[in-house]
Amino acid sequence: MSKDIYHNITLKVKQEKKLFAVLIDPDKQNFAELLKTIHVCNKVKIDFFLVGGSIITNGNIDNTVHAIKENSTIPVVLFPGNHNHISTKADGILFLSLISGRNPDFLIGNQLLATPKLKTSKLEIIPTGYLLVDCGNLTTAIKVSETPPIAYNNNEQAANTALTGQYLGQKLIYIDGGSGAQQPISNEMISLTKSNLDIPLIIGGGIKSAKAAAEVYKAGADIIVIGNGAEKNRNLIEEISTVRNNFN
Ligand code: 1GP
Numbered sequence: 001m002s003k004d005i006y007h008n009i010t011l012k013v014k015q016e017k018k019l020f021a022v023l024i025d026p027d028k029q030n031f032a033e034l035l036k037t038i039h040v041c042n043k044v045k046i047d048f049f050l051v052g053g054s055i056i057t058n059g060n061i062d063n064t065v066h067a068i069k070e071n072s073t074i075p076v077v078l079f080p081g082n083h084n085h086i087s088t089k090a091d092g093i094l095f096l097s098l099i100s101g102r103n104p105d106f107l108i109g110n111q112l113l114a115t116p117k118l119k120t121s122k123l124e125i126i127p128t129g130y131l132l133v134d135c136g137n138l139t140t141a142i143k144v145s146e147t148p149p150i151a152y153n154n155n156e157q158a159a160n161t162a163l164t165g166q167y168l169g170q171k172l173i174y175i176d177g178g179s180g181a182q183q184p185i186s187n188e189m190i191s192l193t194k195s196n197l198d199i200p201l202i203i204g205g206g207i208k209s210a211k212a213a214a215e216v217y218k219a220g221a222d223i224i225v226i227g228n229g230a231e232k233n234r235n236l237i238e239e240i241s242t243v244r245n246n247f248n
Pocket of ligand 1: 023176177178180181203204205206207225226
């Protein structure tokens with residue numbers, strides 16, 4: 001299994017290229033629809049799949065990862081909501097620490113519980129500082145983590161938190177408005193954070209159009225993640241990949 005996911009991300013970022021990832025929520029997948037989504041992702045060559053979510057109830061992570069691996073050569077990276085959300089069939093995992101919050105379970109607790117399984121797996125482990133920002137609604141991630149998000153306009157707090165993550169050794173920073181956020185992270189927050197950071201910056205939550213994606217890239221995001229937008233309109237995957245290609 002590839003151990004090159006992070007290496008390839010940094011290579012592209014060094015070349016000032018933009019990356020695009022599609023989040024697959026195992027709870028929302030009907031197999032036929034998932035295959036169609038995978039097909040579009042293959043066609044436009046997204047950079048990687050994310051699989052996960054804050055709460056996964058009836059969905060089966062293993063089956064979802066398996067379906068993607070059977071139908072695509074694009075890397076599959078886990079985006080876990082807790083220590084149970086691990087499939088050893090994936091290629092890598094964003095080993096998230098919720099550094100915008102002060103809940104020990106999401107700073108270190110779940111990570112410790114996941115470690116026995118991770119150490120016997122071949123997953124590429126990518127330490128990721130994760131920040132939740134209030135983008136207008138109480139998202140599931142905010143509820144589940146029981147932490148207050150960073151205020152929408154508190155750019156300094158976001159930038160300093162991200163840089164603290166970098167100083168602590170995180171390899172990526174992911175600023176998230178949460179799944180189904182009303183609006184994307186602001187351009188000002190993205191640009192201030194990016195200007196302080198030497199590691200790649202992922203932005204997700206509430207990106208519902210190619211125009212919004214273009215603004216997020218322009219503000220300084222290295223990687224854009226979409227989830228809900230792609231579920232509602234598969235064409236958005238093609239549209240955002242065109243935006244990405246225009247930057248590259
Ligand atoms: C959620 O950033 C991801 O954690 C994607 O968000 O579903 O709003 O695109 P959306």
